[in-house]
Amino acid sequence: MFFQIIQGVFTGVTALALLALAGITLGGSAVGLAVSTPFFVLFSPILVPATIATTLLTTGLTSASGFGLMAIRIIWMLYKRLKKKGKSKVPGVSPEAPESEPTSGG
Numbered sequence: 001m002f003f004q005i006i007q008g009v010f011t012g013v014t015a016l017a018l019l020a021l022a023g024i025t026l027g028g029s030a031v032g033l034a035v036s037t038p039f040f041v042l043f044s045p046i047l048v049p050a051t052i053a054t055t056l057l058t059t060g061l062t063s064a065s066g067f068g069l070m071a072i073r074i075i076w077m078l079y080k081r082l083k084k085k086g087k088s089k090v091p092g093v094s095p096e097a098p099e100s101e102p103t104s105g106g
Contacts, residue, residue, distance in 0.1 A: 040047065
């Protein structure tokens with residue numbers, strides 16, 4: 001019982017501390033936004049095209065990476081499927097050897 005009371009007290013104190021930190025963060029963000037808004041308005045002819053260019057560049061790189069990874073994954077799945085069947089039609093890939101003991105040829 002005593003341990004549960006101590007645990008509840010520590011939980012309450014922690015929750016209040018985190019709530020206070022959240023309030024301080026919200027207040028700081030509001031002040032920062034109020035201070036920086038005139039600068040955003042003043043520099044908007046530079047910031048807006050830069051933001052658009054950065055967004056397009058990031059979107060292009062992300063989609064190209066995703067398409068490339070997906071293509072590699074599809075090729076790998078096809079390779080595994082062909083290798084599993086034992087009828088590989090991929091040049092340079094031979095089917096697996098049968099699971100038997102090798103015979104001596106000599």
